[in-house]
Amino acid sequence: MIDLCLTAFLCFYLALGCKRPFLWVLAYLYVDIVAPQIISWGILSHIPTSLIFFAAAFAGWLFFDDKTDSRFSGRQALIFLLLLYCGYSTLVADFPKEAAEKWSWVWKALVFAMFLPLTLRTRLRIEAVILVMVLSASAIIIDGAIKTIGGGGGYGALRFFVDNNTGLYEGSIISCVAIAIIPLILWLARHGTVFPPDWRVWTFAGALIFACALIPVGTQARTGLICLGILAVLYLRTAKHRFLIVALMSGAVALAVPFLPASYTERMGTIENNQSDKSASTRLAVWKWTLGYVGSHPFGGGFEVYLGNTLRFETVVAQTSGSTTILRTQVQEDSGRAFHSSYFEMLGEQGIPGFLLWLTLQISGLLQMEMIRRRWRKRTGADEQWQAPLAVSLQLAHVIYLFGSLFVGIAFQPFILMLIGVQCGLWTYLRRVEPKLAGQLAQRRATRVRTNAVTA
Known part of the structure; x- marks a missing residue:
């Protein structure tokens, strides 16, 4: 069925x-x-x-x-250059077969991110893309949240629609994305026109945000907890009653902790004590290996180059005997471990040129959204109230992704590239319509002045 x-x-x-x-x-x-x-x-x-x-x-x-209003921006050119560079690195990759498998979906994600802004000619289209992205991700998120409430969570154990560990079905990735879309959910609830704001929209938005917050608990992904903390700090930056909000958040955390599974609190505790966690120690060893590899291969080794790493690292193990605790150091060896970081993923696979292209693409997006926010935040026109909040929401979502990608290899995650495509579309759309809106505003002011003069 x-x-x-x-x-x-x-x-x-x-x-x-x-x-x-x-x-x-x-x-x-x-x-x-x-x-x-x-x-x-x-x-x-x-x-x-x-x-x-x-x-x-x-x-x-x-x-x-209709392609009359389609525009090609500088950031789309950056995506195109990154596409060409990744294509070349795939041809000369250290592991040609594995690199070709990753390239088979990376090129499509990059091309679509470059293409998407060309279709976003109206506000309705921009909103429709954001709405479909949020609702599509929410299908997975709601499924995971329901299973979390029912006690079906656990690191690597939470199953969504299928028993699959790729794309948004991977625990750390969906945790990052779930927190990143919270600002977009709020924007849709406040400024949406497809589903105009009313009590039903706000009820669903509130329930969906709660479901998003449950995903880091259900997946027990430390990435999600960090992203949630970063989002809270970013919202406090502009909040009016900061101390009250901090007090309420602290109280909510204090009330929630006793109800969290022991496995979750134990796993989150390894954020503070990474030496006792083999996973964290392995990541540090991989990152150190990556820096050494880039030192001798500045242009990278192509997709999946991590398969060639050989690691040797130390972990600290606590042994308790009665009231005495002895810390012992153990030497571990491993090989072929993934980067677990978008930044080191780009450095290792695409080298310094690819990393700089990718980083420029990210930073330019934050700057463009900030420029839109400053340009539109004080406008009071009837159709000038949604632009600045959308720019802020896209900026916050992007910041959450950049923090989350510190610990997850999602440099080419299609959902994030779609988000970048929406940013490009918003930028080109507003640059095109802003002169028209300015002309209409000047015309209304002139008409008002003439009317007042005649009345006087």
């Missing part, structure tokens, strides 16, 4: 796109985030669903969409 429903839903989407081709763009967002082809065990699992909607999205824009 699930397979039939998913197939019928996607066929319905394809049919609707024949009349409104932009719907194929939204359909691809859904397919790439939720991945219904891996949930299905029937027809969808045997056809290239993602590739079909990827091609449909491009064909719909190329042959049927």
Whole structure:
């Protein structure tokens, strides 16, 4: 039944796109985030669903969409350069077969991030993309939150729709994304036009934010806890009643801790004491190896180059005998361990040039959103109230991703590249419409002045 429903839903989407081709763009967002082809065990699992909607999205824009207002920005050029560089590094990779497997989905994520802004010609389209991204991720998040409440969580044990550990179905990645979309949920609840704000929208938004906060608990991913703390600090920066909010948050944490599973509190405790945690020690060893590798290979080794690492590190083990605790150092050896950090992932795989391209892409997004916020925050026009809050929400989501990616290898995560595509689309859209809005405002002021003069 699930397979039939998913197939019928996607066929319905394809049919609707024949009349409104932009719907194929939204359909691809859904397919790439939720991945219904891996949930299905029937027809969808045997056809290239993602590739079909990827091609449909491009064909719909190329042959049927109005391209008059489409713009290509500097950040899209950065994505294109990064695409070319990654393609070259794949050709000369240390592990050609493994690199080709990763390249098979990375190129598609980069191309779509570069293409998406060209389709975002109106506010409605920008909002629709954000809405579909949030709701698609929420399908996974709500499923995980329900299982967490039912006691089905645990590190590496929380299963979402399927027993799969790729994409957003991986615990640390979904924890990061769940916290990152909270600002976007709030923006949709306040400024959405597809679902105008009312008590139903706010009720769903509140429940969804609660579900997002439960994901780090259910997955027991330390990345999610760090992202949640960073988001709280960022919101306190602009809050009016900071001390009251801090007091309430502290009280909520104090009340929640006794109800958290012991395995969760023990795992979060390893953030503070990383020497006793083999996972943390391994990551530090991998990062040290990466710096050494880049020193001798400044252009990187291509995708999956970590497979060539050999590690030797020390961990501290506490042995208790009666009232005496003795700390002993143990030497561990390992090999072929992943980077577990987007920054070291880029350094190791794409070298210094690729890392600088990627970092410039990230930082320029934060700067652009800040410029939009400052330019639009004091405007009072009827259609000038949503731009600055959206820029802030996209900026906050991006900051959460940058902090979360310190501990997770998600440099090319498609969801984040979609977020960057929305930033590019918002930037080009506002640069195009701002002169028109300024002209309309000047015209209204002139009309008001003439009316006042005649009245006087």
